Amino acid sequence: MSQIRQLNKAVRSTLALWFLTALIYPLLMLVCGQLALPFQANGSLINNTQGTVIGSALIGQPFNSDRYFCSRPSTVDYSTSPEVATTGTSGASNLAPSNSELIERIQKEVTRLQKANIQPTADLVYTSGSGLDPHISVDAAQAQVKRVASVRSINPTQIQSLIAQNTDGRFLGVFGEPGVNVLKLNLALDALQSNR
Template structure:
């Protein structure tokens, strides 16, 4: 009889812990995320002036128009390729001596110079994830004249937008400041909505 009582107690404990850890705790986390951090919990999605979702503030997107700031290059093309739709991210894993890497870098430098943009490291090299939504403030500065000419906007107006869309260091000490390219380009469109 005592053994049956122990088995019954073990089964009840297992069910109680399962309900607590597999149902109640995840539900509590879901609700607290939706209430306290709704924007982040739903993917940090950004919308245009018409309210249409155009991307996430956490994932880089390609911009090639002269009217916009350009993002870092991506080895996976920022989910515009068939491969990336499966959720793959990551670096190319090409060694610095690999001819393919050297050819890609040279092509990127040539493209930037043809657009009259001074190449910076983050405009030439891909990020580790291949999805980085930020460029350095220096890379944004290198593109000010390019965007200013294409949009016919004074460089000081563009500088204000760069300053507004620059994320500082995490907790003031970790990481480097970065400019979110999608947010900056949305701010440019808000400045000139008819273009």
């Protein structure tokens, strides 16, 4: 076999594989995702009542008002302003448990929670590994019920019902712990108040 024929065969094989793996396969996955799971394939975006995208069910965001449930603290400094386009890098602080900066941040967080009459729980004090976790534990949500009910003048039992509705169970019924999606819970609170 001549070298020209071998080169021709190699180029055709490369182009065929490129066509299959760089065009056909990604397009097939895109179509399957859009048909089978469009909400998830498009980023699990959540809209407010006006239809404006306000976040994703998969990415946490800060809530500073006493009217809302607090999320986990985060080492990620991502913008919530629509005018600022940021990528929001994911990751932990990588500070050692003996690091004075970490100890100071945790002490500030505990003090802030205690001033707000919230019993500090691990997930309200420590950041998650990704820094983007949208969930808090059921215990962390329960610790905030009195404060939110008082500020909003809502019966705590109504808030308990919203917590139950916005709690995601264990993955495949076995892995992990149940978690409350903070963004969805806070949106449900706003919807409850607007319906009154």
